[in-house]
Amino acid sequence: MKAFLYGVALQWKLDLRNKGILVTYYFVPLLFFLFIGTIFTSINPLAKDTLIQSMTIFAITMGAFLGTPIPLVELYSGDIRKAYQVGGIPLWTGAVNNFISAFVHLFISSLIIYVIAPLAFDAKVPENPYQYFGFLAIFLITCISIGGLLGLFVKSVSKLTMYSQILFLPSLMLSGIMFPADMLPKALEYAGYIFPATWALKILTSPNPEFLWFLPIILIFVATLTLGIYKLARIYRD
Amino acid sequence: MATAVEVINLVKRYENNTVIPGLTISVRQGEIFALLGANGAGKTTTLECIEGIRSYHEGDIRVHGRIGVQLQSSSLLENITAIEAYKLFCLWNKSKIDKETLHSFGIMEFRNKQYRTLSTGQKRRLHLAIALINDPDIVILDEPTAGLDVEGRVSLHKEIRKIRDSGKTILMASHDMAEVESLCDRIAILKEGKLAFLGTADELTGSHFGESKISFRVRNQFPEIKLSYSKLDQSERNYFTVTTTEIADALYELLTLLKEMDNEVLDIKIEHASLEERFIEIAKEGR
Structure with a gap:
């Protein structure tokens, strides 16, 4: 347990030292938030x-899709994996440590937005903060598991950038976070429903979200978790 | 002497390509045993099968004791510091941080440097220290000094000798003949996954294997002579070279003939093939 906890704390620290991760977890989402906050609220x-x-x-989707997979690609596609195997470190710890670290970082990023937005842009605070953060945690876990899956399946950082963008950009454009989804052509509006971000926006902006809105997010999480476990088992076997 | 590692009829295939068609070797306790071979000869595959990170199709591997491994191409997360990495491996192996090892390997000097900023030598020393964390009985080193400068090699050789002197068995793969000659007790040369030679460096380079050269200078020139055990070449007026695989018989025959001719030997030198020459010979043709 001591080794596991040290690994989690270490991963959190390593993520802070990793420029690629800092950019996707903090710098770009928070800069974008300040930029959009200034423009959108004045227009x-x-x-x-x-x-x-x-x-x-936006911050969670970006961090989870573009940042979370990076340490996993480094760990599972290269020589680090062998070093862990011969050095007695269970391979699953890489994925789990990364998951926990990403959750904490992206939760902090979300908290920063939550605190600054009302002060800087007079943004409306969600009526029930406990419910808001509870639902946010579900969305966060699902997004990190998608990012984790990318990290387990993609074998190089250059390929990862491509696959991450293929997921991130449509998620950004079709989910309704940049402009209302009902302004999109119907086909694209429906296509947007495959992304958790679309459902998350519905859930987080509604005072009484329906249970059915959670189902796609939960299903995506279960599917990515199952595939992730399958992939880890294959990595062990190989 | 007790056995530390036994590889019995090991067969390993990659798809339809059999890279190890049935290898048998045994490593004795307390020795430094080297696996030599050209690229693709099966050294790393054999070591990885022993380490348990690669499966094999047939045969058996018996490891008598705990193993510690330094891989050929090992890596760690690039922004982890040396001390963080060492501590992480220590915790997972339920071992205490051994400050003596950290000092003797010089890790304390670069303990707070991130992995990506370490030199090749520092990385090798860190990985070797990590390999020793669980106090292994057998240490497996895959090309431990590859990419190191002379100073780095000498320093690492010193550490490897220390490890052996502490009673551990060392099984290593190497490309460096000088390293093998100076460090190893026994050598196995692999060729296409098969054992082409097994013995000591002396046996490999000694007169009873391969060709040796007898160079000598005599007082008087002599007419062409036919030798049964060797081939005679004249390099200069009174300088001759004899190439032979039967050094003792050839030397006896040569000296007897010269004595019969009443010729005086002024200078004589016997040269065995170097380890490198013998390795190339075996790797090319097999024995």
Whole structure:
């Protein structure tokens, strides 16, 4: 247990030292939040109502899809994996440590947005903060598991950038966080429903979200978790 | 002498390509045993099968004791510091941080440097220290000094000798003949996954294997002579070279003939093939 906890704390520290991860977990999402917050709230005062939710979803999606897989690709595709195997470190710890570290970092990023948005842009704070953060945690876990899956399956950082963008950009454009999804052509609007970000926006901006809205997010999480365990088992076997 | 590692009829295939068609070797306790071979000869595959990180198709591997491994191409997360990495491996192996090892390997000097900023030598020393964390009985080193400068090699050789002197068995793969000659008790040369030679460095380079050269200078020139055990070449007026695989018989025959001719030997030198020459010979043709 001591070794595991040390590994988790170490991974959190290593993520802070990793420029690629810092950029995707903190710098770009928070800069984007400040930029969008300034512009959107001056153009459309109604944007203040959903600024916290939309910018948090943006930060989490970006961090989880573009940042979370990086340490996993380094660990599972290279010689580090062998070093862990012969050195007595269980391979699953890499994925689990990375998951926990990413959760903490992205939660901090979300908290920063939650605190700054009302002060800087007079953004509307969610009515029930406990419910908000509870639902946010579900979305966060799902997004990190998607990012983790990318990290387990993709074999190089250059390929990872491509696959991550293929997921991230449509998620950003079709989920409704940049502009209302109902302004999109119907086909694209429906396509947006395959991304957890679309459902998260519905859930986080509604005072009484329906249970059915959670199902796609939960299903995606279960599917990625199953595939992730399968892939880890294969890595062990190989 | 008790056996530390036994590899019995090991067969390893990659798809349809059999890289090790049935290898048998045994490593004795307390010795430094080297696996030599050209690229693709099966050294790393054999070591990885012994280490348990690669499966094999047939045969048996018996390891009598705990093993510690330094891989050929090992790596760690690039922004982890040397001391963090060492501590992480210590914790997972339920071992205490051995400050003496950290000092003797010089790790304390670079303990707070991140892995990506370490020199090749520092990385090798760190990985060797990590390999020793669980106090292994057998230490497996895959090309431990590859990529190191002379100073780095000498320093690492010193550490390897210390490890052996502490009673551990060392099984290593290497490309460096000088390293093998100076460090190893026994050598196995692999060729296409098969054992082409097994013995000591002396046996490998000694007169009873391969060709040796007898160079000598005599007072008087002599007419062409036919030798039964060797071939005679004249390099200069009174300088001759005899190439032979039967050094004792050839030397006896040569000296007897010269004595019969009443010729005086002024200078004589016997040269055995170097380890490198013998290795190339065996790797090319097999014995």
